[in-house]
Amino acid sequence: MSASGLSGTEKKVAFSLASVFGLRMMGLFMIMPVFALYGQHLEGFSPLWVGIAIGAYGLTQAVLQIPMGILSDRIGRKPVIMGGLLVFALGSVVAAMADSIYGVVAGRALQGMGAIAAAVLALAADLSRDEQRTKVMAIIGMCIGFSFALSLLVGPVVAQHLGLSGLFAMTAGLALLGIVIVQLLVPNPVTHAPKGDTLAAPARIVQMLKNPQLIRLDAGIFILHLVLTAVFVALPLDLVDAGFAKEEHWMLYFPAFIGAFFLMVPLIIIGVKRKNAKGMFQVALVILLVALGMMAAFSHSLVGLSVAVVLFFTGFNYLEASLPSLIAKFCPVGEKGTAMGVYSTSQFLGAFCGGLIGGGAYQWLGATGVFIAGMILMAIWLILSLGMQNPVLLKSYTLAANVEGTDQAKTMAMELSKLAGVAEAIVVLEEKVAYLKVDEHFDLRQARAVLGSVN
Template identity: 75%
Template sequence: MAKNGLSGIEKKVAFSLASVFGLRMMGLFMIMPVFALYGQHLEGFSPLWVGIAIGAYGLTQACLQIPMGMLSDKYGRKPIILGGLVIFAIGSIVAAMSDHIYGVVLGRALQGMGAIAAAVLALAADLTRDEQRTKVMAIIGMCIGFSFALSLLAGPIVAQYAGLEGLFFLTAILAVLGMVIVQVLVPNPVSQAPKGDTVATPTKLKRMLMDPQLFRLDAGIFILHLVLTAVFVALPLDLVDAGLVKEKHWMLYFPAFVGAFFLMVPLIIIGVKRNNTKTMFQISLLIMMLSLAAMGIYADNLWVLSGAVVLFFTGFNYLEASLPSLIAKFCPMGDKGSAMGVYSTSQFLGAFCGGMLGGGAYQLVGASGVFYVALALMFVWLLLTIGMEKPVLLKSYTLEAEAKDRNHAQDMATQLSQLTGVAEAIVVIEEKAAYLKVDDQFDLREARAVLGSVS
């Protein structure tokens, strides 16, 4: 087994689970750039119902994200993941066979009920070593970003040739492909990673919500996905009004997303080199606000709208990539699963509210009104970042610790905290785990030696 990098099994786990996650997210995302344009034949079609249909998955995701993670603890990761993909496929078929918008909303809600994110991440943790877990999670995160970019390309092309019905059937096929990958490629875990690292603990959720730094991040991801969903209710219709026929929308979205990725890179590099994440975070918010203002003011100018889309995705990509790592840095040791549970719930709830708000605002005040409302919400988020603390650049480790009782656990924690590079250390008896936050001077071998000597 590789000592300094991912082992063969860990690479297989990372890319297979990333593929499952990506295929499912593509199924959710592909509808966003096309539904307002290709769903106009549906009975009951209106801008409000367009927004509800696009965001419906978010409500059921938000409600079931944490419970499904807990069920995976009880019944196993794979059965919950497979069951979630089955439900997702059924929802896709319901939406594909509907000739009225209410059936599509039902299908989208069923898609969201297949809430497998927590179970997939927990399975990734179960199958990887502590020191390599962050890399695996990063690969999965990158795949989610790639799937979103690909959906902006694939959605309009599939809808053009196969219609909305064909697009939903394709999402069902993607879900079945995900099931095959889980069964054939993903190994079966022989143990579970500590719950504190992976799955939300209900008793800790209130504490996560009351933490001022985590609250800022949870509110941020809520607003970010609210704005994203609201914008994609109005933007496709606005682009058509500005002269870009719906069959060519992919020619704008995909290059804009790719270009935005390269524009985002300097923000990341500067933030890391100067240890100034907060400033880059606020600059990204300002970039998104500028793009929304341009969309609202120049709603009939295709060139300005195209540039605004590039700016929008530049800010969005940076924030989407930064928020999970900030959650990990600010959350208390041993509570990452609970912190990420609240974060994911906020994200999906934001998508649902964005669909409702975007559809309602478009129906009342048009596309420009949607962009101005989104701009106001981004300004609220910018105000929230004023009290945001500068994150400390520490790594997190979770190690096996067989503590016999409370005194034994305290002895372990004391010895670990005295090691060079250890900023914090706790040992949780119930989880048989030691949680560490460390800097670059930390030597993992010393920590393992301590845990071995006091076992």
């Protein structure tokens, strides 16, 4: 076993599924920095329809995200993932062949119907041990961030040489490559991970929406991706107006994204050392407010826009990285799958609304109107964050439980709750697992003793 604790199989699972997720996300993201610039030849082109085309995938993703995850529990993860990638490739072909913006919108909506996020994460959970699952998920998360950065580089370069049709054709190829990876490199699971960790339970969704801490985070990811999508309706056109040739936009986006990644590191370090995640969260929101304000104020200044882009990505990177971990900290024990399902749905809905609002605002108010709208939304999020609790640093465990009846499950849960360091404990008879949230005083051996010899 390596120092990381991951077995050879778990490493293979983590990096192969991260590649699949990354290839698919690149296919979605590559259009963002280029469509407003390279789609002007399409019939029906207007800023409003540009925004709808960029964000159309978010609506179908939001609608199908949870149902596709549930379907994967019934017919298997791999069939759902490969079927979703095939639908994504088909949507890419439809968009590539379109000669009107309406055809591109249809293709993008079809791309979104290949909603595989829940199934991919559930498969990763099925193929990893409880104690290593967080590391596997972290690798997949980092790959998603890297795919976004890479799309800012690759999208403008591909569009310059192959045009929009070539870019969409490339996304179809990436989806087909993902199918090959799933088929040849990802092992077949023999068991399902506990549902509470991986998949949304429809009956619990209303409960998640009533949780004041979770609803703040769900509203936050909605606003974050709304603003991101809206900004990329207006920003490319603003850069051209400021004298920055569209063929060279990658020379700003990619270095800015990478530089912003390093700039966010101090926020993470300070938040951990001072145990003040809430404070750093609010600092990131203020950074985004400043960035959007600079975009509005310096719309014709290349220097001003460049600084604004670096600041925007700094705040975005920090929030995008920290929100999922905050969801895990605030969600009730054993409900991570449902909490993440609501969170992901909010994220995709934000992307759709961002395209709609960004395109409409640009058409009627210009780029400055888009950035001011973004500032208003960020200010609302900042106000919402005032009621956010500073999360307690707790670890989550999912342990097998040697339990045979309801009374025994209740007794086990009571005994686990009495152990030192246990903040929350629940034993689920149907899944024969115990979900725990614990602090640094927790002794895993004591918990295993309570749960029986199955661990």
